[in-house]
Every structure is written in structure tokens, then in C-alpha cells.
Amino acid sequence: MTEPNNGNGPEVPAEGGLAAELAHMTEAELIEHEAEVAEVVAPDREIAVEVGETLLDIDNLTMRFGGLTALDSVSFGIRRGEILGLIGPNGAGKTTCFNAMTGVYRPTSGQVLLEGKPLGKLAKHNITRRGIARTFQNIRLFGEMTALENVVVGTDARHKTSVMGALVRSPRHFREEKEAIERAMALLDFVGIVDRAADKAKNLPYGYQRRLEIARALATEPKLLCLDEPAAGFNPIEKEDLMGLIRKIRDDGYTVLLIEHDMKLVMGVTDRIVVLEFGKKIADGAPSEIRENPSVIAAYLGVPDDDIA
Amino acid sequence: MDDPAGPRPDPHVENELSIHHSSALYLAQDDSVINFDVAGLVDQFWANTVDGLSQGSIYALVALGYTLVYGVLKLINFAHSEVFIYGAYATWFTFYGLGFRPGPTPELAVFELIGFLLLALLAAVLVSGATAVVLERVAYRPLRNRGAPRLVFLITAIGASFVLQQLIFIWRGGNPEQAIRLLRPEPVFEVFGVAITNITIIIVLASILLFFIADTFVNRTRFGRGIRAVAQDPDTATLMGVNKERVIMLTFLIGGLLAGAAALFYMMKIPQGASYQGGFLLGLKAFTAAVLGGIGNLRGALLGGLLLGLMENYGQSLFGGEWRDVVAFVLLIVILMFRPTGILGESLGKARV
Amino acid sequence: MTTTTTKTTTSGRRSLSEWWNTLNRPQQWAILIPLVVFIYALPVLNPPILTTEPGYDFPIAMFEVARYALIAIGLNVVVGQAGLLDLGYVGFFAVGAYVAALFTSPDSMLTKLPFLAVLPIAMAITMVFGVILGSPTLRLRGDYLAIVTLGFGEIVRLLADNLEPLRGNQGFQQVGHPPGTNADGSAIFNNTDGTPWYWLTVTIIILVLMLVGNLERSRVGRSWVAIRDDEDAASIMGVNTFKFKIWAFVIGAAIGGLSGALYAGQLAFVNNQKFDVVTSILFLAAVILGGSGNKVGVILGAIIVAYIPARFLGIAEYRFLIFGLALIVLMIFRPQGLLGARQRLLTYGRQAYQRLLGKGEQISKDAPVATDKNGGQ
Numbered sequence A: 001m002t003e004p005n006n007g008n009g010p011e012v013p014a015e016g017g018l019a020a021e022l023a024h025m026t027e028a029e030l031i032e033h034e035a036e037v038a039e040v041v042a043p044d045r046e047i048a049v050e051v052g053e054t055l056l057d058i059d060n061l062t063m064r065f066g067g068l069t070a071l072d073s074v075s076f077g078i079r080r081g082e083i084l085g086l087i088g089p090n091g092a093g094k095t096t097c098f099n100a101m102t103g104v105y106r107p108t109s110g111q112v113l114l115e116g117k118p119l120g121k122l123a124k125h126n127i128t129r130r131g132i133a134r135t136f137q138n139i140r141l142f143g144e145m146t147a148l149e150n151v152v153v154g155t156d157a158r159h160k161t162s163v164m165g166a167l168v169r170s171p172r173h174f175r176e177e178k179e180a181i182e183r184a185m186a187l188l189d190f191v192g193i194v195d196r197a198a199d200k201a202k203n204l205p206y207g208y209q210r211r212l213e214i215a216r217a218l219a220t221e222p223k224l225l226c227l228d229e230p231a232a233g234f235n236p237i238e239k240e241d242l243m244g245l246i247r248k249i250r251d252d253g254y255t256v257l258l259i260e261h262d263m264k265l266v267m268g269v270t271d272r273i274v275v276l277e278f279g280k281k282i283a284d285g286a287p288s289e290i291r292e293n294p295s296v297i298a299a300y301l302g303v304p305d306d307d308i309a
Numbered sequence B: 001m002d003d004p005a006g007p008r009p010d011p012h013v014e015n016e017l018s019i020h021h022s023s024a025l026y027l028a029q030d031d032s033v034i035n036f037d038v039a040g041l042v043d044q045f046w047a048n049t050v051d052g053l054s055q056g057s058i059y060a061l062v063a064l065g066y067t068l069v070y071g072v073l074k075l076i077n078f079a080h081s082e083v084f085i086y087g088a089y090a091t092w093f094t095f096y097g098l099g100f101r102p103g104p105t106p107e108l109a110v111f112e113l114i115g116f117l118l119l120a121l122l123a124a125v126l127v128s129g130a131t132a133v134v135l136e137r138v139a140y141r142p143l144r145n146r147g148a149p150r151l152v153f154l155i156t157a158i159g160a161s162f163v164l165q166q167l168i169f170i171w172r173g174g175n176p177e178q179a180i181r182l183l184r185p186e187p188v189f190e191v192f193g194v195a196i197t198n199i200t201i202i203i204v205l206a207s208i209l210l211f212f213i214a215d216t217f218v219n220r221t222r223f224g225r226g227i228r229a230v231a232q233d234p235d236t237a238t239l240m241g242v243n244k245e246r247v248i249m250l251t252f253l254i255g256g257l258l259a260g261a262a263a264l265f266y267m268m269k270i271p272q273g274a275s276y277q278g279g280f281l282l283g284l285k286a287f288t289a290a291v292l293g294g295i296g297n298l299r300g301a302l303l304g305g306l307l308l309g310l311m312e313n314y315g316q317s318l319f320g321g322e323w324r325d326v327v328a329f330v331l332l333i334v335i336l337m338f339r340p341t342g343i344l345g346e347s348l349g350k351a352r353v
Numbered sequence C: 001m002t003t004t005t006t007k008t009t010t011s012g013r014r015s016l017s018e019w020w021n022t023l024n025r026p027q028q029w030a031i032l033i034p035l036v037v038f039i040y041a042l043p044v045l046n047p048p049i050l051t052t053e054p055g056y057d058f059p060i061a062m063f064e065v066a067r068y069a070l071i072a073i074g075l076n077v078v079v080g081q082a083g084l085l086d087l088g089y090v091g092f093f094a095v096g097a098y099v100a101a102l103f104t105s106p107d108s109m110l111t112k113l114p115f116l117a118v119l120p121i122a123m124a125i126t127m128v129f130g131v132i133l134g135s136p137t138l139r140l141r142g143d144y145l146a147i148v149t150l151g152f153g154e155i156v157r158l159l160a161d162n163l164e165p166l167r168g169n170q171g172f173q174q175v176g177h178p179p180g181t182n183a184d185g186s187a188i189f190n191n192t193d194g195t196p197w198y199w200l201t202v203t204i205i206i207l208v209l210m211l212v213g214n215l216e217r218s219r220v221g222r223s224w225v226a227i228r229d230d231e232d233a234a235s236i237m238g239v240n241t242f243k244f245k246i247w248a249f250v251i252g253a254a255i256g257g258l259s260g261a262l263y264a265g266q267l268a269f270v271n272n273q274k275f276d277v278v279t280s281i282l283f284l285a286a287v288i289l290g291g292s293g294n295k296v297g298v299i300l301g302a303i304i305v306a307y308i309p310a311r312f313l314g315i316a317e318y319r320f321l322i323f324g325l326a327l328i329v330l331m332i333f334r335p336q337g338l339l340g341a342r343q344r345l346l347t348y349g350r351q352a353y354q355r356l357l358g359k360g361e362q363i364s365k366d367a368p369v370a371t372d373k374n375g376g377q
Helices: A017-024 A027-041 A094-101 A124-130 A147-156 A163-168 A171-191 A206-219 A236-251 A263-269 A287-292 A294-302 B038-043 B045-073 B080-097 B110-146 B150-172 B198-220 B222-232 B234-239 B244-269 B278-293 B298-319 B321-338 C016-022 C025-045 C058-081 C089-104 C115-137 C142-162 C194-216 C219-229 C231-236 C241-267 C277-290 C295-311 C319-333 C349-357
Strands: A054-065 A068-079 A083-087 A109-114 A132-134 A224-228 A255-259 A272-277 A280-285 B187-191 B194-197
Touching: A017 A171, A017 C349, A027 A171, A054 A094, A054 A255, A068 A094, A068 A109, A068 A255, A068 A272, A068 A280, A083 A094, A083 A236, A083 A263, A094 A224, A094 A255, A124 A132, A124 C231, A132 A206, A147 A171, A147 A206, A147 C219, A147 C349, A163 A171, A163 C194, A163 C219, A171 A206, A171 C349, A206 A224, A206 A236, A236 A255, A236 A263, A263 A287, A272 A287, A272 A294, A280 A287, A280 A294, A287 A294, B038 B045, B038 B298, B045 B080, B045 B194, B045 B198, B045 B222, B045 B244, B045 B278, B045 B298, B080 B110, B080 B150, B080 B244, B080 B278, B110 B150, B110 B244, B110 C319, B150 B278, B150 C142, B150 C277, B150 C319, B194 B198, B198 B222, B198 B244, B198 B298, B222 B234, B222 B244, B234 B244, B278 B298, B278 B321, B278 C142, B298 B321, B321 C115, B321 C142, C025 C058, C025 C194, C058 C089, C058 C194, C058 C219, C058 C241, C058 C277, C058 C295, C089 C115, C089 C142, C089 C241, C089 C277, C115 C142, C115 C241, C142 C277, C194 C219, C194 C241, C194 C295, C219 C231, C219 C241, C231 C241, C277 C295, C277 C319, C295 C319
Parallel strands: A083 A255, A083 A272, A132 A224, A224 A255
Antiparallel strands: A054 A068, A054 A109, A272 A280, B187 B194
């Protein structure tokens, strides 16, 4: 019995359509098909910076909650086209940093610049439209929607149909709907969950939900994709699959910021790593350098955690 | 309209109030529809203050019930207004059962009066407390066991409020019970030229006393500690050995008892107040009071209740009696918009001595 | 080993909606058209068991049902689709009724307009009220929003009581109606014959359903459901939550205003009664009972709420009690309502699912993934 995707899927193959075809494709056909899908999924937005240059700049970011300093003058950049890992022990400020970037929190001081332009006080939805998309540590899908509908919501971030346009079904509405559904189908294919496209998100298996979150975030055509512990709750095989997916996303032209607890996964997939501890940046470099860095080792040995693999 | 918080006129009954009050209104010829009677406000300032405080203490007692339940369950117990009105009916039936009838106020010896009022208090408190506890068991507990979302609780609460209201309607009909008075309001002394009546004194003092008892209970006793613990963090509280279900029941019970007491005071102030819809408006106002003071905060409920009572009365003088309820609702909207955490801030858990 | 794989999830009993989805468009039309004809013919047919007579005039009862259905469809946009609990919906209904009265009744000082022209005006004015109420309050969390809308509903009622130009209990007589006279010169749309009003309302319902359906299968409907499911996640996925919540409110308000105007027209009279909270709750009960978020469901709910008390007059007095109890029982045993929430949110959904899965649509059941591992056999 061949498993088309990771081990999470149901063993009941779909009845027809693309899902069934996928299960019966030969290796060569699959490769060709994946290339086609990747073509559709690839971003076609103008990005003001070249590959390798700083896409997102975190500049002296400080975040205080009452007396607690969650982030203390943290600065680092994310270059276009790389996978950057953001790691640190529990409570180091990783998710706070994420939230400050995506508009959930307002920084106490410092700023975040996308393509050289500060995000300032943009509302959350406008930050997404500017080009930062994210997933959530504890999955937050739209449970009552199907997988496909979830992804189309992501594509809506780029749509311009007005309420009146939708009411009378303007030509733009039809055009955008058509494009959206093409892209959404490709995205489900891209992350490997086509066979459950019509299921409500809340009824999907856990691994599918994680992948669906990634597909939904990619649907917004982000310049930067932020993944918040995407491997939480995964077994080693699933983690391996996820690493493959993250690489595939990068290779398709996206820039990825990855928060992850699992050191093995971070070391295996990232191009560069930033380490936070107690709200401060303590290291920034290639995985091999980070592995050797004494303060990182100290930070991780300081906590009774077997995260270091 | 000396009884604006009282029963709304029954919709089936011809309503002539609007005609009655048209003298206070100007037509469009004046470009103003609402009349501002500043002189009236100044004239009646102290009278309004006194009446507002007694009205406000009733709001405060009912508000405590909203605040306690909200603090513990994060639920707007919509049916609390019916818990209150059941107490009002219990009071009325106690009076009736003791042989009193609508009509002139009887002459009673002081000890008799006190005895009868205490009996009515007991009945009101028991009926309201029981209603609250039954409500909790029948309507809310099954939802908790299922981990239902908050809006489901709210809809249930609305349904329960409806049911409790309609039970009275079916049993007693749409008209309010006729007034039975045991104690005639009589001026005892004057402050700033305003006569303070015996009823006002009883209501304000008894309410404040009850408030202190409730506050002490929640903040000083073992049971109270349980309530605060559950309010702060239900899961941890359960881990620490607090019996969450019992605490929740206790919370409803206390809220019900206080509402029962409030019902007696209300019936003393407004003897014709036992009406099937009578709880609704008062309940909404008490909820406003709870939010005004900071929902989940006991002292907030007291402060909010008194403030609301005052503002309503001042507003009534300023705009005219028919706008009294509008004042309360506008106040509710304004608070929720600009300071949803209320004056003293939310949270039962953080209330400390 | 790929054995013959039976569908483990959908074998056995299929729901009506699943069966409906297996049909192709012509088949669906073949069922739909006779059904619609039957619905239109109802007050004329006056079928024996369905009829509410002699206790209650059947065409009038049918108009009441249709009016409730329209209200439920409007309230469903707010409560069912966007997940905003609105307890003051009767306020919008009242605004619509008063606008109709003010522009058509001889008791009003305003310029008179034809009734059919007043319908869009009533909608527009209620929409303004929707914005006025929505813009400050829609930032509040769910339960506070519920209370504020309740307060708003009461304020509208009290304004109707207290504002002199709105004539309180005295009200407005001879509210207008659509044009047309019978052979004997009497108006077709009069307040004793419910049938023309019923036909008008059913036609409006069909139009509204189509428009609301258009919204549902667009980014607007998706935004609403996203907000309902997880508002924070929605905004982080790029949904301008505030804007779409306002729109939900405004569209719901417009439909409420429209039904208010129709109500005023049929009754030919408006005063300050019938706009109390109890009525709001009854509207809400219709939506919740039938299944909020499901257009067919809320119509079913409206039928239950409006038809049953008219059919069984013996229980009419107890209807509030019964619907209140139904709310409690339903919340405990079936919080999603008689028909659970289901909306199609994609314009090309059918084709897409067809291409992906080889069938139009297959919605998994509400139960968590049933039998993944070789289901029996």
C-alpha cells in the first residue's frame, strides 16, 4: 500500500479526481506534476530587494509588559530567499518577537522594516497585505470551513472585489474567484493534502491541519513566511517530511522565518540561526557556528530540557 | 412616574403615558425634541441624590449577582433579572399569605412589622437563591460539562430568562400584582431640605450591611477563597483541590440570596413592582451598574450601583422622566465603548483586602 | 494491497443536503421550480392539514411566516454568518416600520411617497442606523456586544415611546401599500387579504436569498465565517475584520428594515408596540432553532416560530415559554440548531471539488474523523 503523503492521512483513498490520480502517478509523472504545481504556487509579487539582501529588518526592538522586558533591543535581519531559524529556550522571547512583527503587539521601542519601510502602526490585516504571513503555534484554522475554503481566505488578502461587487457579481469578482481557486487548489497539492480538500478543517488529522495552516499563509502571497513551531507534536518521520516542505517553499522563491524548539530540525533546514535568551540576542550565524557557540551551549544547558539533540 | 424602574406598562394594556408626558416635549417647530430642564436639576438635586442612593443600593445588590457569576464563569447571567423578580413575587405572596391585602397600609406594632419584614426577607431570599441554584444546575451545568462556547451560554441564559418570565406570565397574567404596603414612607429627618424617609434609611443601611457581609464572605472566608481562586484560574484551582462545581453553585446561591434581599427592598420602595417583566429593566440596569464599576469586582458593583442610581435621577430631572431609561442605556453603551473595564477595573480574583 | 474501498463515512444514511449535492443542476431545477410554484400557491390552495383556519386567516398567517423568514434571513447574516450576537435586531425592524409610516401615512407631516419607493429608503435609513450602532460597538467582545445591541433595541423602543413626532401609542394610520386595484375598485394590497402581501414578500425573499447567496460565495461571506470562527486569526490572515463586521451589521439591518416596512404596509398601522426585547428574542430564536449559519435552516426556524402558534392556537399563549425552553434544550443537546451551519463559500467550489476529488462536494460529518483505520470489514 503506497502512502501518497505523510502517515497522517486516512487510508481511504479518494474516489476520483486529482487526489486519486496522485496516488497512481509514476515517479516521473509525480515530479512533473510537482513542478507544475510549484510554478502556480511561486510568488509573483514585486519585491523591492534583491535575493540575498535584507528583506525584513528588526531594528532595536524592545517589548515590555509592565515590569517584564520580553525583548531587549533585539536587532537582526532576514535576507530574501533564506530560511532563518529563530531559537532560544522557553520564554526567550521568540513568539513575542513574532507577535511584534505581525502587529499583534506594538513594540515599546524600535521598529520593524519590510523592504526598508517601517511597518509602524499598521493594523494586523494590513501587515499581512504588505507581505508578512504567519502560522500559529497552536493551530488556528477556520474550523467550520473546508480545507479549500481556508486557503481561499488566504488569497482574499490580495483581492479587491468590493462588497457591492460581490453582491452583484462583478467581472472582477469572477476573475478573482477563478484565480483564487486555481491557486488554492495548487497550494493544497503543494503541501500534500488534496485528498481532504472538501473536509471541514476541524475534522482534519493533526498533521493535515499544520500543513493547511502553511498553505493558507502561503495563499496570501507573502514576501516573508513566518512559521511558529510548525513541527510541534510531530513524530520524527513527520518532522522529516516537514523539513522537506520548508525547503520546497524556499526553493519556490519564498523567504522563511522559522521558530522551532526542535534543534535537529532547525539545524537541518535553516541557512542561518538567531538565538535569543531572556529577550536578548546572544548569537547570529550559520548552523555550524551556532552549534559551536559557547554561550548558546550554555543557554541550552542552563535549562533542564532535552531539546538539544 | 415615580417608579421608572418599576414594571413597564403591559403592552396589551392601553398606554397613555406618552400622551401624559407630552407637555415636557417641544415639537420640531422649536428645533428641539428633548427639553433640557437645568433649573429642575438644580432644584431637585438633593432629593434626587437621596432617591438615587436608595435606588442605587437596590441596583448594587442585584449587580453583585451579575458580578459574582461573571467573575467566576465569564457569563452574563441574563436570567439573573428573573432570579430577582422571583424574590419580588415571594415577598408579595408572603405579605398576602400573612393576610395583608392591597389597599390602605395597616397599622402595625414595631416588633410585628420587623417580624413580618424578616419573614418576607427570608422567603424572598430562599426563593431567589433556589431559583438561581436550579437555573445553574438545569441550564448551565450541562453546558459546562460539554465545554460549550461562551455564546451558547449566553443564548441559554436568554432562553432561561424567557422561560422564567413566561412562567409567571402564564400563572399570574400580564398585569403587576396590586400594591401591598406594610410600611408607609414617613419622613424621619431632613437633610438639605430633603425629607429622608424610613424606607430610604432601611434600604440604604440594609443594602450596605449586606454588601459588607458579602464582601467579607468572599474576601475573608475559606469559601470565598475558593470563589476567588476559581475566578482567577479555574484549572489551577481545581488542581489545588478546590471543588469547582461547588464553588460555582455557591456563587449562584450568593447572587440569588442578594437578589432576594434586593427584591424585598424594591417591593418596599415600589409595592406594585411584582410584574412578570419587572425584572428585565432592573436587571439590565444592574448589569450596567456592574460594568460601570468593573464587572467581576464586588466593590465596583456597589460603586456602579450607587452611581447609576444617582445619574439616572439627575438625568431624569434634566431630560424628563420618560428619558430615564434612555440615560441608563446610553450610559451602558458609553462605558462599554470607552472604558469596558469599568471604574475600578475587572476581576474578582484580584480583589484583595 | 488496494482492496475495494467502501466509503466508511458516508455509507448508509445520507443527509438531505448530501443527496441534493449529488444532483446536477437540471435535476435541482426540476425539483426547485415546482417547489417554488407550490410555495407561491399555498395561500390559494389553503391545504386542509396545513391550514390555520378557522382560528387564524391562512393567507395572513402565511404572510407572517414569510415576514419572519425574511427577518431570520437578515438576522442570520449578523448572527449566523458573522457570529455577532445581536439582541436588538427589532430596533432595525422598528426603524424600517417607522420610515414606511412617516413617508406614507397621512398622520405624518413628511412628504408622501409611493410605498414601493419607500422600501429602498427604509433600507437605506436602517443601514445608516446600522453604521451608527456598529461603528462604536463592533470592537467590543461578543457578550458585551450582545448587551449593547440589547440596549440599542430598547433605546429605539423608548424613542418611539417618547418622541412626539413618532406619535407613541397613537401611532400612524393608513400606512401606504403597493399600487393596484381589484375589479371592484378596492386596493389589491389591503390589510385583510394576506395573499398579495405574501406573494410580494416571497418574491423579496427569493431576491434577498440570491443576493445574500452571492455574498456568501465571495470574499465577503468567507470573511464573515472567518471572523465567526476565529477573529484574531482572520485579521492576521488579512481580513479587515472591522470593515466586514460593519457590513454584516449593515446588510442585516437593511433586511430588517425592509421587513419592518413590509410589516407596516400590511398592517397599515404602526405604533410603539411590538418592538420590545421579547420580539427581538423571538427573532433570535427563529435563527438559532433552525440552525444559525444555514439559510434553509433559519427559514425553517422562522416557519416554526411563526407558523406553529398560528396553527395551534391553543399553544399561542405559551409560545414564548415553548421557544424559550426550546432554546435551552437545543443549546444543551444540539447547539448548532436543527440544521447545522453550512454555507458554500466559493463561487467555483463545485468545479474545484470535482477536479480534486471527482465529486461535487463531500463535507465531512461534524463528528471528529470517524473510522480512519480500516472501518470494519
